[in-house]
Amino acid sequence: MKKIFILFSVLILLIPISYANGGCIKIADDIFVQMSHAPQVPKVNEKASFLFSFGNNEGLINQEINGQLRIVKGEELILKKEFQIKDGILDLKHEFNEPGLYEIFLEFNINDKDYMPEDFVVEVVEKRGNGGYSANVLFLLAGILIGILSSKLFKGRK
Numbered sequence: 330m331k332k333i334f335i336l337f338s339v340l341i342l343l344i345p346i347s348y349a350n351g352g353c354i355k356i357a358d359d360i361f362v363q364m365s366h367a368p369q370v371p372k373v374n375e376k377a378s379f380l381f382s383f384g385n386n387e388g389l390i391n392q393e394i395n396g397q398l399r400i401v402k403g404e405e406l407i408l409k410k411e412f413q414i415k416d417g418i419l420d421l422k423h424e425f426n427e428p429g430l431y432e433i434f435l436e437f438n439i440n441d442k443d444y445m446p447e448d449f450v451v452e453v454v455e456k457r458g459n460g461g462y463s464a465n466v467l468f469l470l471a472g473i474l475i476g477i478l479s480s481k482l483f484k485g486r487k
Contacts, residue, residue: 357446359385362435364449371453373428381419381435389417396437402429412437425453 352365363382371377381398383390393415400408400423412419425431433449 355446357444379421383417399434401432
């Protein structure tokens, strides 16, 4: 019974994996820019959170960084945001209105040196039906069933 409880607990804790974040790193000269976003695949009309970390070989940059962030779809400018940060981290929450591929451009300045890393590409998809939660529950139940059957199978082998 203890093994089943542990297995059940592990399966419940695996549900949040479906909401994991995605990320990418770009290099501009001696600066690394990492973009992380959640959810991993942003959906139309739902807020997506983006986190940009600016660093070098020694870690996060703790100097003033001034710059501009642009989100573009095709030739259309979706968002233009000026930023000034001092801790090496820029956060952004954005809600996309239509599906497709979006490019995120960063241009920034550190110590009077301009940087323009390669653009980040994000795919935004349509919302699926309300089957997301029920699909997670079905996978959970299937995992429980497989766990019970496996424990009985292995118990019988001893």
